[in-house]
Amino acid sequence: MLRTPSPVRRAPSLPPLPGATPVQALRRFVRQYAVFAGRASRSEYWWWVLINLIVTAVLDVAGRLTTGDWSWNSSVLVVARWPEGGAGTPVGILATVYSVAVILPSLAVLWRRLHDADHSGLWAFLLLIPFVGWILLAGMLASRSDPDGARFDRPTERTGPDAPLGFRSGAWTWSSSAPERERTRTGA
Numbered sequence: 001m002l003r004t005p006s007p008v009r010r011a012p013s014l015p016p017l018p019g020a021t022p023v024q025a026l027r028r029f030v031r032q033y034a035v036f037a038g039r040a041s042r043s044e045y046w047w048w049v050l051i052n053l054i055v056t057a058v059l060d061v062a063g064r065l066t067t068g069d070w071s072w073n074s075s076v077l078v079v080a081r082w083p084e085g086g087a088g089t090p091v092g093i094l095a096t097v098y099s100v101a102v103i104l105p106s107l108a109v110l111w112r113r114l115h116d117a118d119h120s121g122l123w124a125f126l127l128l129i130p131f132v133g134w135i136l137l138a139g140m141l142a143s144r145s146d147p148d149g150a151r152f153d154r155p156t157e158r159t160g161p162d163a164p165l166g167f168r169s170g171a172w173t174w175s176s177s178a179p180e181r182e183r184t185r186t187g188a
Contacts, residue, residue, distance in 0.1 A: 039116035115152035
């Protein structure tokens with residue numbers, strides 16, 4: 001007896017949460033661990049950056065306390081850096097595990113933040129261009145949310161084209177001009 005394969009279920013993308021608290025931002029960061037579709041508000045993204053910076057700094061200081069090495073180098077100036085510490089120490093191992101564990105979700109939340117500002121997530125590759133790319137990317141990440149960023153959302157039963165009236169998103173219809181897009185959204 002042949003069974004038809006069930007469709008792959010993908011998590012629906014959550015709408016951005018403007019004014020997110022640090023706890024809400026961290027909760028959404030963990031919940032959307034590897035979700036690159038959808039959007040993340042400025043507060044969601046920047047709270048995560050601050051939380052990550054604090055955790056990295058704590059691990060760095062703990063590593064320095066364990067090894068007794070308090071010499072500083074230029075890597076202190078880079079915000080998203082690998083925490084230092086003895087590679088063989090428990091703190092060094094913890095720092096390595098933490099850093100590897102947050103690489104994918106950090107890229108995912110960055111990608112979603114770019115979507116919220118109505119930019120393609122591919123702009124994240126600006127990270128590979130030292131200084132100029134970082135400055136341009138920081139400007140894009142700090143920009144305001146743009147409603148047109150909804151085009152990057154993944155449709156759900158509540159927001160897709162077949163959703164009940166009142167929940168339909170204009171993001172799922174494409175037209176060539178802004179006035180025509182507005183008519184599609186309003187139903188005129």
